[in-house]
Amino acid sequence: MDIDQHYSHHTDETFLLQQLRKRYPDGPSIYQLAPLDQLHIGGIKASEKLLLQLETLKPARILEIGSGIGGLMRMLTANKAAEVVGIDITHRFNRLNQAISGLTDPATSPAVITCDARQLPFANDSFDCIIFQHSLLNIPHTDLCLQECRRVLNTEGSLLLHEVLQGPNPHSMRYPVPWASSAKQSHLITFEAMSGLLQQNNFTLERAENWSNEALQWRQRQANKEDSGKSVTALSPTKILGEAFSQMGPNVMANLNAGAVEVWQLSCHGQKL
Ligand SMILES: C[S@@+](CC[C@H](N)C(=O)[O-])C[C@H]1O[C@@H](n2cnc3c(N)ncnc32)[C@H](O)[C@@H]1O
Helix, strand or coil, X not given: CCHHHHHHCXXXXXXXXXXXXXXXXXXXXXXXXXXXXXXXXXXXXXXXXXXXXXXXXXXXXXXXECCCCCHXXXXXXXXXXXXXXXXXXXXXXXXXXXXXXXXXXXXXXXXXXXXXXXXXXXXCCCEEEEEEECCHHHCCCHHHHHHHHHHHEEEEEEEEEEEEEECCCHHHXXXXXXXXXXXXXXXXXCHHHHHHHHXXXXXXXXXXXXXXXXXXXXXXXXXXXXXXXXXXXXXXXXXXXXXXXXXXXXXXXXXXXXXXXXXXXXXXXXXXX
16 A cells, blocks of 8 residues: 555545534634644644744744644744745645645645655755654655755754654564554664764754653553543544554554654754765
């Protein structure tokens, strides 16, 4: 199955948009959308933590790679401080992203492009900051992707990653997980391999935080909600990823517990050549 199929095969855009209009006639807030559009471990709180870094960086032009259905993009564009472009390989996600933004703010439409992160349709030096949030995990050839980032970022531009990396026990990995039905779609590398590739591509790693414990606690809270039926609403990842999500959540927890995966936030900046 191609990766865009994995993500959008179960998505019923018409139903989702109808539900959103019915529940939130004045438009949903970013918190009301979060169960649906924050498709990563840690939810909206993890996105808020990621955004804190931009307060000091103050980039004027941001590229989000693998913007999904737009949870982080809507947060990035909320204060209108930067020009934000999203790219995603799943065309149906890009259209849904725009349709959801149309409900929250009919006056604006997010700038999203359907393309592969390994071949970015931008000129050199087009951005001051690039963000990956649980998207590098799907991309084969991390090195190609980082080369493209280096090319489209300005010389000392920033690269922020909130990603799943391979842990010390990859053989314990269980599928399906939210980002992959099988091993064919999951492209995790270790923190050491990532650090090496960043260096090779002239990025200086400024900050590296292992968020795996927080990720595990967050996943446990989600599991409690799922067990109590509280999260069985019209808005849940099941509506995007299908019924297999009931296996994906427990597998994420098992994989974190077994050290098959880790969750990291990395901040880097380009080196002057
Ligand atoms: C786990 S989802 C995360 C979406 C979003 N960043 C979020 O956190 O809600 C991964 C996203 O990466 C996108 N993606 C996967 N491979 C890609 C590629 N080669 N180029 C661009 N986007 C890709 C998928 O279509 C999907 O939307």
